[in-house]
Amino acid sequence: MSLAIQFIIDGILIGSIYSLLAVSIVAVFKSTAVFNFAVGQMLVLGGFFAWSFLSWFHLNLWVSLALSMVASAVLGYAVQRFIFDRLIGQPLFALFGTSLALGVFLSGIMILVWGSISLPFPEKLLPVGSIALAKFGLSKGLLAGFAVAMVFLVVLSFFYYRTGYGLEMRATAEDHQLARATGVRAKKIFAMTWAVGAVTATIAGIILGDRLGLTVGSLPAVAVRAFPAVLLGGLESIPGAVIGGLIVGVTESLVGGLISSRAADISPFVVLLLILLIRPTGLFGLERIDRI
Amino acid sequence: MRRPGGVYDVSYSQDIAILRTPFHWMMVAVGVILLFSMPLFTSPIGINLLNVVAITSISATGMNLLLGYAGQISIGHAAFMATGAYTGGILVTHLGFSFWAALPCAGIAAALVGIITGLPSLRVKGFYLAMSTLAVQYIIPWFIINVRPDITGGINAMSLPPPQLGKFILDSQEKWFYVIMPLTFLMLYFAKNLDRTRLGRAWVAIRDNDLAAEALGVNLFYYKAQAFAASSFYAGIAGCIWAFWAGAASTEPFDLNYSVWLLGMVIVGGLGTILGSVLGAAAIVSLDRLVLIAGPAIEPLLPTVTKGTVGASLAPIAFGTVLMLFLIFEPRGLAHRWGIIRSWWQLYPFRY
Numbered sequence: 001m002s003l004a005i006q007f008i009i010d011g012i013l014i015g016s017i018y019s020l021l022a023v024s025i026v027a028v029f030k031s032t033a034v035f036n037f038a039v040g041q042m043l044v045l046g047g048f049f050a051w052s053f054l055s056w057f058h059l060n061l062w063v064s065l066a067l068s069m070v071a072s073a074v075l076g077y078a079v080q081r082f083i084f085d086r087l088i089g090q091p092l093f094a095l096f097g098t099s100l101a102l103g104v105f106l107s108g109i110m111i112l113v114w115g116s117i118s119l120p121f122p123e124k125l126l127p128v129g130s131i132a133l134a135k136f137g138l139s140k141g142l143l144a145g146f147a148v149a150m151v152f153l154v155v156l157s158f159f160y161y162r163t164g165y166g167l168e169m170r171a172t173a174e175d176h177q178l179a180r181a182t183g184v185r186a187k188k189i190f191a192m193t194w195a196v197g198a199v200t201a202t203i204a205g206i207i208l209g210d211r212l213g214l215t216v217g218s219l220p221a222v223a224v225r226a227f228p229a230v231l232l233g234g235l236e237s238i239p240g241a242v243i244g245g246l247i248v249g250v251t252e253s254l255v256g257g258l259i260s261s262r263a264a265d266i267s268p269f270v271v272l273l274l275i276l277l278i279r280p281t282g283l284f285g286l287e288r289i290d291r292i
Numbered sequence: 293m294r295r296p297g298g299v300y301d302v303s304y305s306q307d308i309a310i311l312r313t314p315f316h317w318m319m320v321a322v323g324v325i326l327l328f329s330m331p332l333f334t335s336p337i338g339i340n341l342l343n344v345v346a347i348t349s350i351s352a353t354g355m356n357l358l359l360g361y362a363g364q365i366s367i368g369h370a371a372f373m374a375t376g377a378y379t380g381g382i383l384v385t386h387l388g389f390s391f392w393a394a395l396p397c398a399g400i401a402a403a404l405v406g407i408i409t410g411l412p413s414l415r416v417k418g419f420y421l422a423m424s425t426l427a428v429q430y431i432i433p434w435f436i437i438n439v440r441p442d443i444t445g446g447i448n449a450m451s452l453p454p455p456q457l458g459k460f461i462l463d464s465q466e467k468w469f470y471v472i473m474p475l476t477f478l479m480l481y482f483a484k485n486l487d488r489t490r491l492g493r494a495w496v497a498i499r500d501n502d503l504a505a506e507a508l509g510v511n512l513f514y515y516k517a518q519a520f521a522a523s524s525f526y527a528g529i530a531g532c533i534w535a536f537w538a539g540a541a542s543t544e545p546f547d548l549n550y551s552v553w554l555l556g557m558v559i560v561g562g563l564g565t566i567l568g569s570v571l572g573a574a575a576i577v578s579l580d581r582l583v584l585i586a587g588p589a590i591e592p593l594l595p596t597v598t599k600g601t602v603g604a605s606l607a608p609i610a611f612g613t614v615l616m617l618f619l620i621f622e623p624r625g626l627a628h629r630w631g632i633i634r635s636w637w638q639l640y641p642f643r644y
Binding site: 035083086087090092093094096097098100101102103104105106107108109110111112115116224227228231262265266269270272273276277280 | 415420421424434555559563601602604608
């Protein structure tokens with residue numbers, strides 16, 4: 001039993017990364033109706049930005065982290081401005097195909113610039129070792145990652161609910177036309193949402209890159225596990241994305257610990273299939289009603 | 293289909309014919325003769341390229357049946373190819389089937405997996421359905437590798453004997469060429485006709501507006517399941533041919549990335565046309581080969597940091613760029629462009 005609780009704790013800590021990625025996807029999907037398949041590549045790219053500021057330009061750690069977020073925000077902004085702005089009103093497959101193509105394109109760029117071998121950060125960003133709490137061991141790195149993720153999510157919700165831009169973003173997500181009628185510049189808000197999504201992915205990328213090393217080969221596959229989290233929480237709900245991420249993390253950790261480590265690899269996708277068959281709208285998603 | 297002025301149908305059989313005029317027949321005959329004499333004046337690399345394009349056309353056609361005709365997005369097509377490859381491989385190596393008996397079985401096995409993948413279409417559609425294909429893309433290779441590694445070889449590739457045709461053993465690219473090309477023609481011809489039956493029209497109705505189609509009496513679930521079955525059947529056949537042609541079945545080439553490439557091929561080629569699948573497969577495969585050649589050539593022009601990584605990076609960059617450009621500027625693909633050129637040629641010097 002205590003073993004299971006240990007796995008649940010680990011799962012929640014790891015799941016916070018999936019939560020971050022799921023929030024990134026949901027934020028973009030809510031306002032622009034584009035499902036960002038490139039989130040895995042954006043995550044690695046954000047990590048590479050931080051890595052480059054640290055090891056190429058030898059900047060201070062905090063300056064590098066701040067600059068990497070600025071760089072990825074610019075990237076997200078550019079993605080909307082130069083690519084998705086031209087596809088407004090296009091059918092689903094076009095948006096779908098473009099975000100897949102963007103992912104392939106970004107991974108090519110990353111192989112060109114940073115190569116395809118795994119790059120560790122020059123110094124460990126998150127603490128190592130573990131602390132004992134009652135009978136359970138908590139990895140300091142995972143705990144710090146969890147804390148960073150949660151703090152960032154609080155900051156993000158503050159941005160969404162307490163600032164003018166956040167209000168405009170929520171209004172645009174609710175209804176494009178109504179928002180535009182009240183003077184919100186929808187295209188600008190779309191681009192800002194992409195920037196927010198890219199920054200969120202970058203945070204996850206830095207945490208993951210610190211733990212696993214940055215590589216184009218395997219890190220995007222971690223991000224793919226955030227997709228079940230998104231559907232589990234419901235495509236339209238940001239709190240749902242957070243909870244979905246944690247549930248996927250716990251599932252993966254429990255299956256890995258109690259059944260087999262190989263089964264853990266596909267457990268998120270089995271969850272995904274089950275959600276689609278049982279409750280396609282997820283926990284907090286909206287029931288879609290279509291009219292002819 | 294547009295025809296030159298003065299050519300009219302006088303019977304129903306003419307009306308439904310694919311090749312309508314003697315000129316069509318002549319062009320096809322010349323094309324076929326040229327194609328089949330290719331090995332006489334092409335290098336082995338060229339024949340290899342043609343084989344890859346032909347096999348890829350089969351699976352791209354399957355993708356097109358699903359995405360271009362029925363309007364259902366799939367990013368798990370490569371997993372169906374893997375199913376076909378391993379079904380064929382197991383039947384031949386463990387159960388003693390001949391390649392020719394295993395080939396349709398591989399298609400049918402993939403079709404069954406496709407129907408299971410399409411099951412969520414009973415409740416969900418569009419984007420959600422695509423997610424179920426994503427799940428399948430991860431689950432199937434996992435099953436192949438982990439469930440019975442004693443049969444499938446686990447993460448190691450499963451080596452396959454070259455099949456026999458009469459007393460010929462298919463052990464060279466040229467011999468394969470004469471097997472792959474007729475098979476491809478057969479599959480494309482079948483798909484072309486499928487699109488003109490009730491089934492094909494029902495798919496198009498679902499693609500254009502599923503609610504309206506349902507109101508008109510099209511059973512959505514039944515036809516979507518058939519779309520998945522037909523699409524995966526094509527993928528299974530292509531996967532099986534691929535595995536025997538390459539001499540080994542492995543899950544490695546059939547990853548998520550390859551599914552995305554197949555999706556890109558049908559979008560670049562043209563959705564909803566059989567010609568588009570072939571053009572898309574040819575364009576993307578050639579692009580892939582071209583950047584392999586271009587890689588070493590442009591490497592000296594780039595900063596030293598990138599030494600040795602140019603070759604691996606050009607293919608995804610080129611593919612991503614081409615796919616995005618097509619989606620933004622020519623979402624109807626090369627087939628549409630070809631149609632424009634053809635009607636310009638027929639109508640010249642008039643505009644329309």
